[in-house]
Amino acid sequence: CTVIEVENQTYLIDLGMNGSEAADYVRGEELTVDALFLTHPHSDHADGLGEFIEEFPVDTIYVPVRWFDAIESDSIRDECDEAVAAGAEFTELEPGTRLELSRNCSVTIIESAGNSGDAVNDMSLVMVLEYGESQALFTGDAMAANAPDIDVLKVGHHGSDTATDRALLEAATPEIA
DSSP, X not given: OEEEEETTXXXXXXXXXXXXXXXXXXXXXXXXXXXXXXXXXXXXXXXXXXXXXXXXXXXXXXXXXXXXXXXXXXXXXXXXXXXXXXTOEEEEEOTTOEEEEETTEEEEEEOBOOOSSOHHHHTOOEEEEEETTEEEEEOTTSOBSSOOOOSEEEOSGGGOTTTSOHHHHHHHOOSBO
């Protein structure tokens, strides 16, 4: 899970295996979550959604296009149903979409390179967060195609040696990963 706090708003990217550590952090910091981004429907990114939404109501959950077609787990499907029953709305995002999160912060969805051999990982939301003059790249478990020059890279696929190739690093030139 990544927590983004910007201009009195809070956004989460993924929840982790069961969402409990994300919930612990949000509870401990006394945050209100404005929206949730789920990069792809694998349990290590989206599990615990139902319980999380029950405690921390979220109106909008952003997911990649074809999210519901790609769900392989009955547990995640059930948790999505629980989130909808609790009032959350799922919004599918596609490459080229730009969301204004606040006056000085936006997220742009870019193309996945789509070549890992795992279709669900490859469908991950690949996001460029811009805040003022700074940019951060979040890739879920996908490789990014045509990555822009950025300041921060959230290393993909849990730091796997296959998630971040030399071409991505040379294109993105992150100062921090």
